[in-house]
Amino acid sequence: MTIKIAVIQFPGANCDLDAVHVLNDVIGVETSLVWHNYFKEADFDGVVLPGGFSFGDYLRAGIIAAHSPALDEARVMLKDGRPIIGICNGFQILIEAEFLPGALLQNESLKFICKWVNIKVINNKTAFTHKMKQNEVLAIPIAHGEGRYFTDNLKELEENDQVVFRYSTETGNYESAANPNGSLDNIAGICNLEQNCIGLMPHPERASEAILSPKGTEHGRLFFDSMVEFIKRRIR
Amino acid sequence: MAQIEFEIEISLENKPAARDPVAETIQRDLLAKKGYDQVSKVRSGQYLRINLLADSEEKAKELITKMCNDLRIFNPVTQILNIINVNKV
Amino acid sequence: MAQIEFEIEISLENKPAARDPVAETIQRDLLAKKGYDQVSKVRSGQYLRINLLADSEEKAKELITKMCNDLRIFNPVTQILNIINVNKV
Amino acid sequence: MTKVNLSGEEVNVEMTKEEFEKVKELLNREPTITELGGFDIMWSEHCSYKSSRPKLKLFEDAEKDYDYVLAGPGQDAGVIDIGDGYALAFRIESHNHPSAIEPYHGAATGIGGIIRDILCMGVRPIALLDPLRFGHLEGNPHSQWLFKYVVKGIADYGNCTGIPTIGGEVEFDRSFENNCLVNVACIGLGTIEDFEHAPSRAYNPGDYVVLMGGSTGRDGIHGVTFASRTLTEMSEADRPAVQIGDPFTKKMIIEATLEAVKTGYVRGLKDLGGGGLTCATSELTGDGNTGAKIELRKVFTGEPGMTSYEIMLSESQERMAFIVKPEGLETVLDVFKKYEMTFAVIGKTDDSKVLKVYDGEELVVNIPAKALSESPTFRRAEKRPDYLDHLLAQKTPEPTINLEEVIKKLIASENICSKEWVYRQYDHEVGVRSVVKCGEGDSGVLRIIGTDKFISASVGVNSKHCYLDPYEGAKGGLVEICGNVIANGAKPMAMVNCCNFGNPEIPESFWYFSKSVEGMNDFCRKLRIPIVGGNVSFYNEDEVSKTAIKATPQIMIVGLIQGYENIITLPFKQSGNDILIIGETKAELGGSEYHSVIHKLEGGTPPSVDEEKILARWNFLYELYQNKLIKANHDVNKGGFIITVAEMCFKNKFGADIDLTGYNFNNLRDDELLFSETVGRFIIETSPKDFGKIVDLAKMFKVSVNKIGVVKSKPEISIRGLSQIVNLNINQMKQLYDSTIPNLMEI
């Protein structure tokens, strides 16, 4: 049985084709771009909510897309344990649709930031991180204006192992200079309790080919390789 | 029953714990400019003015509150919603 | 002369004749699609609430307008500044 | 402003009395007000190039003279065939005046406009570049404000539409204080088939005319006004002077348009920019040798009660006009429906060669389709400014501070320091094509997925040099921008330019334009670079001081690299390697940063260009590339070659031992040798074992190459061979280089 992944195209998504390219051409898993209104969960084993500016990010990043019928479909997948990843705007959508807790606020600098950063793997048990090592530092770029993670319930998040990534230095320290947007506790990505759904601000699809990486790394692939492996195990 | 048009002004602000970098920046700029030491506090937020039809002011407020909750016009984790004014048009 | 503390709420919006893509999108893609068709109009803007000391309400308003101009918080070419409320604290 | 008499009423128009007479002559009657509005805008300098057209005729016919040029000047964008079935479109445009009034929306809608131009060619916009000019930032809140919001406007619009801004350039100079320059360029990529599917012409009678995108509103209507009564109820003050961009709608337009083009049912495509619907419909039919009947009330308007004049001339953003084959109308409309875009079938083409626009029953426009594009041209007088002799004669004062201090001041100066503050705000990676990213090299390098080809793009010019000598300055701009793409391993393929000058009616201002065009023309003909497009922006002057901006003929070059292994990058790679300089240094401090930063001088002898030598160096470099002899390359630019060496040290924290003893064969003063901005030089890093081979090749190509030092691991530059020993700490230099703009911008 072949694995099928959907990349959902919300109006204003702009990293959708990038994700499709990486999944199809780099990872080699059958992936379709699906217009948000046409998305049917039954056809897919996993789903990517790509980066971009859904509905212009007007009002608040991700809020309008969170009301799309695609999210009702995705909720079914969430419940039955299929893998869901939200990248950047996708993360914002997952937060606004309450798949994941907390909020993503305007960067502390009030500016959009596009830059390669380092993130440290805190939880390597999730559907998207099980091929990573705990405390491994990954080089991945960010590009966002509203990525400052905030929650009023940090303790619970930590106790439940929901913090998946933290911004760090290359050597894994959490200096404030390593935190690009002012996120609470350097949080760069989180997951749901069941660990089949993750959201993060950095863009793994931009870090999956050595040709695009300043240091020739391909750390982004680990996300998608983990996802494919996770699906294979589930099906088996 | 005839419905009345109301104009409702709302603001969405960050809760204090979530900070308010826009206001912080304005205040910092004010300090840098000098001459604005009369200003003691700044808060910022988003502003929406919505016109709608309702039977009464009460109903209009109810509707707005319901709408903002239902649609998550504000994120309850970090934001506060204020209805600033309700005016008949 | 004793100064009074005022709390002033203002909104900064695009001029009425200019477009407001944020509000248009909220109305079209959120409110209308979710059945809130009682809503006939939406405008959006930035909201600021500023506390300051001034001799009078008049002076307080003047100061706010000048400050927003000085700091280029708004550009009179495309935006308007509305003073929504002025309250004594 | 001219007052003319239209059916007994006084009307204000921008055109001259003679032009008004010509309109009447063309139509054989008085125009309607809607027609007059159309002529007034289409015959404006901005739309018709009436001052510049005669001069621009100098350029070669690129489409005819270069077989890989698919579309040349006159089209919405230049298009070249880059092989493997791909077409590359690119264009540059100015949005200076709107940005000077409202930097945020002015710059944003500038991006919106240039994206539309590329989209018109049926290809996907894949990159943006943004050459900018402002007044000095230091101690100047107005310049800071313009700079901050122009950058934010570009960022917000480009980022949202998902088009990476891969490069640009910024200069700060007093002459731009009130009239900043915001030029924007866009590159598009598609198959040659895509491009052929979407000409900007309606050449087939019987096709549908479909308008798609945002609604038509009263924003951006200008031009004709009745002197005696207002055109609408709205007073001028109520009208937004600047349009509000909507990048979200633009993103949807891009996707809907590309998908519509892919259906094969689109026969023509045109964006709505200056002149709105009037311009789009008349150009589509005029260029296609057809006519059309348009029903104005089908157009979806943003507000009630708009007059036919307003609907036809509205410049509301985010709209496209499609010419659709009748059999494919449903299919194309289904695409628009999928994207939930508003659209309207507003008319049909015919073979009448006449554009007829009906407002209900009333015929409001009835003109030959080609009439609007037949604007009269002007021969403008030109005169070399008298002040130039004095400026050119300025002498460089004796050096007063020590060289270390000078170099530190230069690297921290506004025009030389890092522009990271700008490009961090731009998503320069979306699209997963960016191989050499902003700040990493002399040009932006993009891969073409599915091939082993790369394109390299760079933009800029030196306004200070052009001020002193527009002819040599424009050539120097070409040398520098070609040099930028060559430094990354590319061959320059084609050029587009954006001419920013003062008032063409002033002979001195027109002279600058004229000489710049001559410079570009001479250089491009000799070095065989096709000019595939351009844009002219006149009337750039400081309203306060009534002086023109420094002449700024922006040059954009697109180059091609075959094979990943052939991309060359800027940073030094290994200690012990040789540092060579290609090209000699001449005493050319005129218009240099050294003159302006250290001596507050604007004059002196500016660099001049010797095309033979430049060509020889390029060919020599290609040969070195072929033989894999180059480890790093960076062209020499503002501040002179020591700045270049320092920039090459930064990334990998190397240093350099420099010895200039053998290089000063022109017997220059220390400051001339170090800080001259002689164009066409490169600093390269090579392996010591290849030195002999390189020298032999240099002789063969008749190129001057000198070893001036070696890369070392200690982050420090030491320079010998001058009258004083110079030592520079790289970490400190980098700190100076990085902090200037953040310090000025974040109070």
Ligand SMILES: Nc1ncnc2c1ncn2[C@@H]1O[C@H](COP(=O)(O)OP(=O)(O)O)[C@@H](O)[C@H]1O
């Ligand atoms: N306005 C801008 N937008 C984007 N990138 C910019 C801008 N200005 C400068 N840059 C980037 O900064 C780097 C250095 O620019 P510049 O100093 O002009 O280059 P050069 O080495 O050719 O002199 C380049 O990568 C350039 O693309």
Ligand SMILES: [Mg+2]
């Ligand atoms: Mg360069």
